[in-house]
Amino acid sequence: MPSNPNKLSQFWQELKRRNVIKVFLWYAGTAMVLIGLASDVAGPFNLPDGTLRLVIILIIIGFPLVMIFSWIYDISSQGIMKTEKGVSETLFSPIANSIAVLPFQDMSSEKDQEYFCDGIAEEIINALVHVSSLKVIARTSAFAFKNQSVDMRKIGQALNVENLLEGSVRKDSNRIRITAQLIKTDDGTHLWSERFDRDLNDIFTIQDEISLSIVDHLKVKLLSEEKSALLKRHTDDFELYDLYLKASHYIKLATPAAIEKAVDYIEQVLQRDPQFILGYNALGIVNMVSSFFGNLPPNIGYPKAKECAEKIREVDSNAPEIPCFMSAFSLYYDWDWDSSEQHFKHALQLNPNYEWPHHNYSWFLVFSDRYSEAILEAKRAMELDPLSGFFHAELGHKYIYTGQFEPAIDHLRQSIEKFPYFYLGHWYLGLAYTCVSMMEEAVEKSRKAVELSGGIPLVVSTLAGALFMAGSTEEAESLMMELEKRSEKEYVSAGCFIDYYRIKGEQEKVDKWVERAIREHDGYLPYLIFHPIKESRLHLNEQKYPDLIKKMGLEQNFEIV
Numbered sequence: 001m002p003s004n005p006n007k008l009s010q011f012w013q014e015l016k017r018r019n020v021i022k023v024f025l026w027y028a029g030t031a032m033v034l035i036g037l038a039s040d041v042a043g044p045f046n047l048p049d050g051t052l053r054l055v056i057i058l059i060i061i062g063f064p065l066v067m068i069f070s071w072i073y074d075i076s077s078q079g080i081m082k083t084e085k086g087v088s089e090t091l092f093s094p095i096a097n098s099i100a101v102l103p104f105q106d107m108s109s110e111k112d113q114e115y116f117c118d119g120i121a122e123e124i125i126n127a128l129v130h131v132s133s134l135k136v137i138a139r140t141s142a143f144a145f146k147n148q149s150v151d152m153r154k155i156g157q158a159l160n161v162e163n164l165l166e167g168s169v170r171k172d173s174n175r176i177r178i179t180a181q182l183i184k185t186d187d188g189t190h191l192w193s194e195r196f197d198r199d200l201n202d203i204f205t206i207q208d209e210i211s212l213s214i215v216d217h218l219k220v221k222l223l224s225e226e227k228s229a230l231l232k233r234h235t236d237d238f239e240l241y242d243l244y245l246k247a248s249h250y251i252k253l254a255t256p257a258a259i260e261k262a263v264d265y266i267e268q269v270l271q272r273d274p275q276f277i278l279g280y281n282a283l284g285i286v287n288m289v290s291s292f293f294g295n296l297p298p299n300i301g302y303p304k305a306k307e308c309a310e311k312i313r314e315v316d317s318n319a320p321e322i323p324c325f326m327s328a329f330s331l332y333y334d335w336d337w338d339s340s341e342q343h344f345k346h347a348l349q350l351n352p353n354y355e356w357p358h359h360n361y362s363w364f365l366v367f368s369d370r371y372s373e374a375i376l377e378a379k380r381a382m383e384l385d386p387l388s389g390f391f392h393a394e395l396g397h398k399y400i401y402t403g404q405f406e407p408a409i410d411h412l413r414q415s416i417e418k419f420p421y422f423y424l425g426h427w428y429l430g431l432a433y434t435c436v437s438m439m440e441e442a443v444e445k446s447r448k449a450v451e452l453s454g455g456i457p458l459v460v461s462t463l464a465g466a467l468f469m470a471g472s473t474e475e476a477e478s479l480m481m482e483l484e485k486r487s488e489k490e491y492v493s494a495g496c497f498i499d500y501y502r503i504k505g506e507q508e509k510v511d512k513w514v515e516r517a518i519r520e521h522d523g524y525l526p527y528l529i530f531h532p533i534k535e536s537r538l539h540l541n542e543q544k545y546p547d548l549i550k551k552m553g554l555e556q557n558f559e560i561v
Helices: 005-017 020-042 051-072 087-092 116-127 137-143 151-159 200-217 226-231 238-251 256-272 278-293 297-317 321-334 339-351 355-367 369-383 391-402 405-418 423-435 441-455 457-469 473-487 492-506 507-520 525-529 547-550
Strands: 073-076 078-084 095-101 161-174 174-186 189-199
Touching: 020 051, 051 073, 051 078, 095 116, 095 151, 116 137, 116 200, 116 238, 137 151, 151 161, 161 200, 174 200, 189 200, 189 355, 200 238, 238 256, 238 278, 256 278, 278 297, 278 321, 297 321, 297 355, 297 507, 321 339, 321 355, 339 355, 355 369, 355 391, 355 525, 369 391, 391 405, 391 423, 405 423, 423 441, 423 457, 441 457, 457 473, 457 492, 473 492, 492 507, 492 525
Parallel strands: 095 161
Antiparallel strands: 073 078, 161 174, 174 189
16 A cells, blocks of 8 residues: 555655754764765774774664664754644544534625534534444534634645544525535545435424434444434524523633623523533533632532432433533532542543543542543543643643642643743642742742633632742732632632642631631632642541541541641
């Protein structure tokens, strides 16, 4: 079978980028000079007869060693440094049986159907993730190329996938035209292409046909239950579905104004159909996300999310959304480790291609001291969403909490290079620097995280702690006083104050805020209990909180004082 010319070309470009070609030419020239020199001086200097042969043998032996060295390392004015990986290297190991569904293009005359185009792509993604033997790239990464004119092969290279689905939508009155193409990323050839001219009410049938065509052309074998999940419909009401797509669109914008619009659309959805599972799923996500990132007190947000899961259960007791909600609820709110793991395993069994359960399960494994498993789950989440700054940064966060500070720093530096304006990478890198007592760097990165996040309370408290440890106590105190004032008007996690006053050694204040954190079921509390530096971990009073300690299984993780 002939080699793929595209791969040969890119391999040649990679050889040039790493200066292997230059080193080869330099080595060949030097070898010729040495051979000529050995031949010329052998007679006048009475060198042994085998001298020339020895020189040639040494040159031959040295050739592969020099080539390997030039591939791995680069010699510059800064010294010998490991060559950074190029993007093209990922082409040599794409994920087997993998696909990314790109956002469909809006070809409508009014250009007002973006949410609808995105929704079609998302629904196809949601259908395909039920096929266990197919690796489906998450929406965040697949949609990173939205509205960009990028070659399909380069997109496949960036996402590390074998196949791409692209398409377009033209909507006119009650008619719709959808085109879809399945493309191989290594050479850009089309595996399948189809055009659908239908009534709007046929949109669900079209999505089913596209999903089945993908599975068929990728030669993926479907189990009977997977086919049922693939073709499962939550509604045949197009107007309801349209409202739901608008709600999903605004949720992902993750701003207060957008969330308010999303809730408005969700309310319309549930008024139209009180049995619509995806409506309750969207409402639960809104409440849970708002709670965890500090917009809503956890003892309000998480119970509301659980209510949504119970509503879903009433409609379909086997819905995969239920264990996803319950696993996060048990881990972050109820702090019930045993129940949490059962829900995680169930969620991953029902949907192994959903990145969020992998991410949350990795935290459960961290809290259970199962570090190697935790890193694997974090990597799996990142693999499913490779262009997400969130999951890139979170892998570094897991490295920190498993005590692997050097890998954490290396990975988070790379994360910041890829996502320089995303606060999470800077925040976690500041924490990693704190763990290795590089306080100047810790303050610098924490300060940048505060700037990029717009002053998220947990990030502000991290900066205050770093400043205090670096000796800038006045600024640290000023920041915490500001947070206390904010806590009188808005929800601020008790974890912010626990961490800071623990660093200061003010145990009375720590106890005060721990009581509030437990009362509110603060999701940040486990992170303080399992602090990456054992000496800095928050220890609960076993006389005061025996039931909580038993539920968390803390007796088995570290000595309780």
